[in-house]
Amino acid sequence: MIQNSLRLRWIKRGNSQSASLLRPLANFTRVMLVALAVLIWLEHLGFDASTILAGLGIGGIAVALASKQSIENFIGTITLYSSAPIKVGNIGRFGSITGTVEEIGLRCTRIRTIDRSVINVPNARLSEMDIENISEREKIRLKTDIRLDYQTSTEQIHHIIDDIRCLLEQHDKVEESPLRVTFKGFGLYGLQLNVFAYIGTTDFAEFQLVSEELHFGIMNVVSKHGSRIVPVVPVAATQA
Structure with a gap:
């Protein structure tokens, strides 16, 4: 008792x-x-x-x-x-x-x-x-790689990077720093962009919702500028 x-x-x-x-x-x-x-x-x-x-x-x-x-x-x-x-x-x-x-x-x-x-x-x-x-972390990292079609021009890449950066900066859950959107280089199947930022929450369920929202936004940005996201392995290769 x-x-x-x-x-x-x-x-x-x-x-x-x-x-x-x-x-x-x-x-x-x-x-x-x-x-x-x-x-x-x-x-x-x-x-x-x-x-x-x-x-x-x-x-x-x-x-x-x-x-x-x-x-x-x-x-x-x-x-x-x-x-x-x-x-x-x-x-x-x-x-x-x-x-x-x-x-x-x-x-x-x-x-x-x-x-x-x-x-x-x-x-x-x-x-x-x-x-x-x-449980002790004060924020959760968002890190994703995007592969663009090799038909994407240099001008398109610049616009896509700028718009993705704006998308992140305008979101109230994304920390101001560090925040990076960079052209990583030439991958085997596409032009690689790297997105890195921190989401200001310790709740993983909330992080997933914010991450989903940002990924949809990135897809819209890429489509808006006439490019497309390519898979890591071409579909034809996976079917062979």
Whole structure:
């Protein structure tokens, strides 16, 4: 009851990281209290507590050697909480895994993948992974290559570049800088233009809508100036 009350209070204060650690710490405290109660009970039965503790000390060495992985996971947990590369609720890439962090426990971290499955990653392993915290980005990059028909003239290319740049500059979601529209060079199947800009949102769904709007606008610009976008591989080649 007290545990749930504290957890809800910390979540309301925005301290979800501490809230996720509350359950494993409560379990650890419960085990220690039970162990202490057992020692007191044994003393009442006439056993010598110091002898028992000495025996536990020798046994503890053997247990520590046998539980090397658990100790490594605990150290990994300390590393995750001290450096805080991720927090509960963050979306990120963890090696080959992409998903949302649901809980950071004492032994492992629970991640909900895009496919809605749950993966429990040992903290010792997670602390050594390359972690990309997608939730921490303040904007999303838009980068696309356009291939124009080789029949496109130099004058047409200049007009297309200018109009695409204007399209980006006039959109309220596109960051002013860096913003580039350049003639990249001569590709195998077409004249290559490169479009690079940042969309001022952290919401990927919103980014997709803005990206779609801009790509439709680019298609209209190319069509307006009498050129056309060619595929990476000619249709005839794919059918051969």
